[in-house]
Amino acid sequence: MSLDRPILSVEGVSRRYRLPRRTLFGPAPQLAAVQDASLVVGRGEVLGIVGESGSGKSTLARMVVGLERPDGGTIRIDGTDPHRCGRAELRHRRRRMQMVFQDPFGSLDPRRSIGWSVTEPLLAAGLPRAERVSTALDMLGRVGIDPGAASRYPHEFSGGQRQRIAIARALVTRPALLVADEPVASLDVSVQAQILNLLMDLHAEFGLSMLVISHDLAVIASICDRVAVMRAGRILETGATRAVLTAPAHAYTKELVSAFG
Amino acid sequence: MLEVDSLSVRFGEAYAVREASLSVAPGERVGVVGESGCGKSVLAASLLGLAPEAARVTGSIRLGGNELAGGPERRWRGHRGRDIAMVFQEPMSALNPLLRIGQILAEPIVLHQRLGRRAAEARVLSLLEEVGIPDPRARLSQFPHQLSGGQRQRVLIALALAADPSILIADEPTTALDANMAVRVVDLLVELTQRRGMGLVFISHDLGVVARATERVVVMYGGDVVETGPTHATLEAPRHPYTAGLIAARPSIARAGGLRTRLPTIPGMVPPVGRRAPGCPFSGRCAVELPRCAGERPPLLDMGEGARAACHRLTEAGLRDEPATAPAPGAMPETVG
Numbered sequence: 001m002s003l004d005r006p007i008l009s010v011e012g013v014s015r016r017y018r019l020p021r022r023t024l025f026g027p028a029p030q031l032a033a034v035q036d037a038s039l040v041v042g043r044g045e046v047l048g049i050v051g052e053s054g055s056g057k058s059t060l061a062r063m064v065v066g067l068e069r070p071d072g073g074t075i076r077i078d079g080t081d082p083h084r085c086g087r088a089e090l091r092h093r094r095r096r097m098q099m100v101f102q103d104p105f106g107s108l109d110p111r112r113s114i115g116w117s118v119t120e121p122l123l124a125a126g127l128p129r130a131e132r133v134s135t136a137l138d139m140l141g142r143v144g145i146d147p148g149a150a151s152r153y154p155h156e157f158s159g160g161q162r163q164r165i166a167i168a169r170a171l172v173t174r175p176a177l178l179v180a181d182e183p184v185a186s187l188d189v190s191v192q193a194q195i196l197n198l199l200m201d202l203h204a205e206f207g208l209s210m211l212v213i214s215h216d217l218a219v220i221a222s223i224c225d226r227v228a229v230m231r232a233g234r235i236l237e238t239g240a241t242r243a244v245l246t247a248p249a250h251a252y253t254k255e256l257v258s259a260f261g
Numbered sequence: 262m263l264e265v266d267s268l269s270v271r272f273g274e275a276y277a278v279r280e281a282s283l284s285v286a287p288g289e290r291v292g293v294v295g296e297s298g299c300g301k302s303v304l305a306a307s308l309l310g311l312a313p314e315a316a317r318v319t320g321s322i323r324l325g326g327n328e329l330a331g332g333p334e335r336r337w338r339g340h341r342g343r344d345i346a347m348v349f350q351e352p353m354s355a356l357n358p359l360l361r362i363g364q365i366l367a368e369p370i371v372l373h374q375r376l377g378r379r380a381a382e383a384r385v386l387s388l389l390e391e392v393g394i395p396d397p398r399a400r401l402s403q404f405p406h407q408l409s410g411g412q413r414q415r416v417l418i419a420l421a422l423a424a425d426p427s428i429l430i431a432d433e434p435t436t437a438l439d440a441n442m443a444v445r446v447v448d449l450l451v452e453l454t455q456r457r458g459m460g461l462v463f464i465s466h467d468l469g470v471v472a473r474a475t476e477r478v479v480v481m482y483g484g485d486v487v488e489t490g491p492t493h494a495t496l497e498a499p500r501h502p503y504t505a506g507l508i509a510a511r512p513s514i515a516r517a518g519g520l521r522t523r524l525p526t527i528p529g530m531v532p533p534v535g536r537r538a539p540g541c542p543f544s545g546r547c548a549v550e551l552p553r554c555a556g557e558r559p560p561l562l563d564m565g566e567g568a569r570a571a572c573h574r575l576t577e578a579g580l581r582d583e584p585a586t587a588p589a590p591g592a593m594p595e596t597v598g
Contacts (some may be wrong), residue, residue: 046521052439053410158530188296188531189466193510193524200521215439218512223521245514259440260469260514 005079007177007209008041008064008097013073015059033059035233036073041177046203046210048224048241050217050256056233057213061181064211065099066090077177095125098170102182104162108154108169115140115150118169125173136172142205143168143198160191164198171202179211184219196223217260221245229253262287262460263308263345263428268320268330270303270312275535277303277316279484282561285428285460290451292475292492293464296507298531300484301464305432308462309347310337325427343373346426348417350433355417356405362389362416363401366423373424388419393449411442418449428460429453435470447474468511472496477567480504483532483542486561490568500570503527503543541573549574 015034022029034056041047051057062068064075066082074081082093098121101107108117115133118140122132137147143164145157154162163183170178183199184192200223202208214220220227221241228238229250236250248254263285270278278300285291293301306312308322310329322330324344329337349355356365366385370376376384382401389397392415405413414434421429431450435443447470454461463474471478471492478495480488480503488501499505509525516522529546538544544554551573559571 052441160530189468189507190296190510190527191530192512193526194528196512197523197526200523216512217440218514221514222512222524225521255441257514259444 005043006040007043007045007078008039008211009074009076010037010039010060010064011074011076013037013060013063013070013075015056015063015068015070032233034063034070037230037233037235038073039228039235039238041209041211043176043209044203044207045226046212046224048212048214048220048227049230050214050220050227051230052215054232055230057230058181060230061099061179061211061213065097065179066094067099091124095121095173096175097177097179098173098175100163100166100170100178100180100183102185104159104166104186105154107166108162110154113151113153114145114157114165117154118150118165118172121169121173136168139168139172140165142202143171144194158191159187160194163187163195167195167198167202171206171208174206175208177209177211179213181213182215183212185214185216192219199223217245217256221260229256262325263462264321264323265308266321266323268304268307268318268322270300270307271317271319272313272315272534276300276484276537277534278307278481280320281479281481281484281486283462283479283486283489285462287427287460288454288458289477290454290461290463290475292471292478293462293481294466294468294471294478294507295481296466296531298483298533299481301481302432304481305347305430305462305464308428308430309341309345310334311341342369342426343424344426345428345430346421346424348414348421348429348431348434350436353405353410353413353437356413356420358405361402361404362408365405365416366420369420369423384423388422389416391422391453392416392419393445394419410438411446414438414442414446415449418446418453422453422457425457426459428462430462430464432464433466434463435465435467443470444473450474468496468508480507483537484534485542485558485571487541487543487572488568488570489561490564490570491566494566495568500564500568500575501543501572502547502549502574506548541571 013034014036016030016032019029019031037060049057063070069083077097082090119132119136122135137150140147140150145164184195187195203210212224224241227241227244229236231252236252245257248257265283267280267282268278269276269280281304295301307318312318318330320330321328324340363385367381370381370384386397389400394400394412394415435446438446450461451474465471475492478492479486482503488504496508499508506527510527527546538555540556540558541554544550554573559573561569561571562575563569
């Protein structure tokens with residue numbers, strides 16, 4: 001793992017949302033969802049962002065993968081700012097970063113077979129058909145889904161299986177960076193453990209760098225090398241997981257550690 | 262006070278809950294844990310006479326000596342809300358968004374206690390105060406969306422307390438809340454049961470929250486009660502392999518110790534209603550399964566000190582006092598699909 005040529009660097013990034021006007025002619029109040037956030041994910045590193053709902057962690061993740069534009073600051077993936085390059089390059093760059101969402105129901109097309117959903121990202125990569133299919137089936141097998149089930153539809157799978165399929169879809173283009181936003185929050189405890197183990201296996205197998213977002217400090221503690229604690233749009237502290245857990249610098253982190261202890 | 266005996270909820274031939282028994286004494290806090298599809302929410306709904314219409318409920322639900330199970334809706338209506346009340350999971354959808362907090366809370370008070378306007382308002386204020394809402398008078402004219410998630414959950418608790426029930430059923434009351442807020446809501450429920458001598462049935466999938474909230478725990482799997490006992494003893498030395506697996510699979514800060522660790526897992530998934538083995542519901546996922554487990558249902562054995570567990574291993578000589586062990590990490594295949 002190296003931090004001098006990081007896969008992701010976020011520098012002083014901010015994002016504000018306009019709130020509904022309170023009075024007819026007054027200015028619309030703004031919500032600072034993310035304020036002056038900076039962080040770095042080294043190659044092959046797993047960084048966790050922990051925070052409660054409304055802390056800005058998902059907004060930050062969405063800016064990293066280019067789903068949302070920051071108001072200020074710079075984001076660099078592999079040295080390039082996805083928000084400052086052209087559409088064609090952005091499309092090309094997107095292959096290098098993928099995202100897994102909390103709700104695997106919402107992230108798979110219910111009218112497409114899971115095989116189609118896992119193959120689709122490879123279309124943009126311009127691979128020949130036979131290679132697309134074999135790559136997709138291989139990836140399904142690696143996440144623990146029987147490739148023979150590729151012609152089935154999302155509703156035929158359990159929540160945990162759907163999350164595996166969503167992970168296969170994200171990883172099929174072999175991204176360098178995987179952003180996982182609450183990847184296990186909607187899963188049962190025993191299935192959560194399966195998915196967390198799977199993420200760790202894929203991290204080891206592909207040398208994948210990961211940015212994992214969760215409200216659950218125990219989840220972050222189990223799979224991350226370093227952790228950033230966010231609250232009210234700001235990153236309060238960042239450090240090696242063990243250091244942050246055993247000697248939290250911030251009172252809020254202490255409260256979190258005791259709530260999850 | 263609340264005694265549930267051999268309660269079954271069936272949809273056609275399929276059991277959602279199979280012969281569940283539990284009792285709650287005044288002031289006692291009982292947790293019901295299990296993963297989704299284990300029957301805990303159907304059980305909770307049945308305790309209020311709110312099981313789905315398609316369901317057939319058999320067995321006994323006795324509240325203060327009165328038999329409620331199988332009774333007409335009219336009889337339930339005399340008890341629901343008054344003797345036995347429920348706190349729901351989703352505070353946003355459980356509160357009418359078009360009514361002010363004061364109106365929402367006054368309705369059951371006027372209904373159950375036949376108080377006048379002024380007396381009802383005083384009662385609403387004291388309830389809001391009791392559940393720890395700051396500046397209760399200012400809340401009366403606010404709408405649910407103007408409150409935070411934690412405050413909405415407190416309003417829901419106040420609503421359930423309106424008719425001074427003797428049993429409070431809380432179905433996943435902390436699931437929608439952040440961790441810090443969840444801890445505060447749990448502490449509030451504990452305090453309320455102690456102060457009012459009210460029985461609490463606390464339903465949750467979260468073992469950590471159940472450990473904090475309850476004195477006794479009932480572990481459900483596949484519609485069956487597989488283990489029950491004092492909460493701390495049960496979570497520290499579980500006897501049923503499912504309980505052990507569930508505890509081991511939980512990510513923990515202490516165990517991780519700041520290093521990445523593989524978590525022990527339970528292979529497979531919870532079998533859906535109607536596709537369960539006639540024997541032990543955990544057979545097929547169990548790491549220590551015996552040949553007879555799939556076909557022969559294990560009895561809920563008395564393990565002493567208020568603990569019971571349903572596992573064929575426990576009837577084998579010498580295994581009775583030994584806690585179930587969690588399978589070693591990575592010992593089992595995780596492939597599903």
